[in-house]
Amino acid sequence: MKKSTKWIIGIVVILVIIVAGYFSFGNKKSASSQTVTVGIMSGTSKDDKIWNEVAKIAKDKYKLDVKYKKFTDYTQPNKAVANGDVDIDAFQHYDFLADWNKSNKGSIVPIGKTFITPIRVYSKKVKSINDLKTGATIAVPNDATNESRALFVLKNAGLITFKPGTKQATLSSIAKNPKKIKIKELDASQTARALSDVDAAVINTNFAQTAGLNYKSAIYVEPINKDSKKWINIVAAQKKDKNKKAYQEYVKAFQTKKIKNLINKEYGQAEIAAWDLKIK
Template sequence: MRSNTKTIAAFAGITVLALGLTACGTASDPSSAKDGSGTPDAAKPLVVAASPTPHADILTYVKDHLARKAGLTLEIKEFTDYVLPNTATDQGQVDANYFQHKPYLDDFNQKNGTDIVPVADVHLEPLGLYSGKLKALKDLKAGQTVAVPNDTTNGGRALKLLADNGLITLKDGVGAGATLADITDKKGLEFKELEAATVPRALNEVDAAVINGNYAIEADLNPAKDALALEKADGNPYANFLAVKNGNEDDPRIKKLAELLTSPEVKKYIEDTYEGSVIPAAAQAG
């Protein structure tokens, strides 16, 4: 049984949860994981915010198989949205997070005034186009509806995937920063923008949907087998990484976790567990 602390981040409860995290101080809170000089105490638990799959699963593997031998006590807090892990990290309610890629973090920092930085790339989750109604990419026709994520980075990433597969045409040069306004030829398709975590639940309500890799896996989809179209790994800038508030990179517990997350053992765990649906960053780089 997993001993992770689950945080259910329903939109309506975000404010309450954030206040609750601020108000409650426990022995595992980062604020208490300091020695008398105010520097991190390497003997205290390292609290990491993570999306459930595959991030928390990978962290749980590290916790169960590698952390104790490395002298690291690891506590995992699961979040189901893409906002609270960063705000909790920035406010010191957790020590680190593991759920996002660089384009998303850059956009988040700019919009929210946070100062969170990446520490170590761990894996890539290829974005994919899925359908509960269609068997092949060629079956997607004019008049049908495609759901896409509504956040800036994943929305643009989704449109680039569609353009790369000839389903739409985008303005020259927009790349992964594309918005619906940058589509020059929809080829008859209609689009429905949804919060990324909710896209899998809408899969049977639309003709096709572009779904983030972690949410696809949570919805029992196999990106390597079920996607009508899938991002290429080569040269992909969307590696997911361990991140901390700027200035905490030298915490010895962070350095230890970064080393474990990029170890051969974790690389093998990712390859064996996800069979191409999640790709180790080292494998991507190689």
């Protein structure tokens, strides 16, 4: 065999070994990575900063490839989890999930806390909730979940009391209303627009932001206590997948000091990291 032929064969053998080694060992990292698809609601650029940073931490620390699927309708993410179109979702609080499971005979469960967005009372007529006069009108959202939350806010503000055992509050749950407050039920998206026509309104943060209201101008803020525990937002999964390693690792990627600091930077007190809150 000629020297040049041996030389060529030697090079080919070396290349074969290198290529084989790459696919056997060098590609191990990509082979071991796992994709997790998370259903979220379409939001602001601030929201995107949070989600993207969580994905980066999940990639760097746990080798997870996080993909987000955005929805514009709150009824869709849980359906997507139930159908397997997404692996987990992160858009709702405990109470919303409980209500959805009840209405849809679902078995989706919370697997980790994320944040809480305190609901607030706004007014163009008074500077403090204590300044509301007898017979004042307060607008509240009219859907079951948000109306209950708004009524609990009025209860915590000392304006009304509930009948014993109230968990999901409605107007019929009110036991005492010493100031004879008139409660006007409106679609949640209309509460901010009603501010000029009522004395005050309980407005969800997203609708307050859309209306250009500064959360610091609120006359009352939902306290973080046992009543507000069910309003903590969560990551949720199908019950059979609740202990799946990759999904738990996504939760861990969210529940980091870096994300807590980023939430504080982007939202101030409008949104609060909730996984380590001490609730009494």
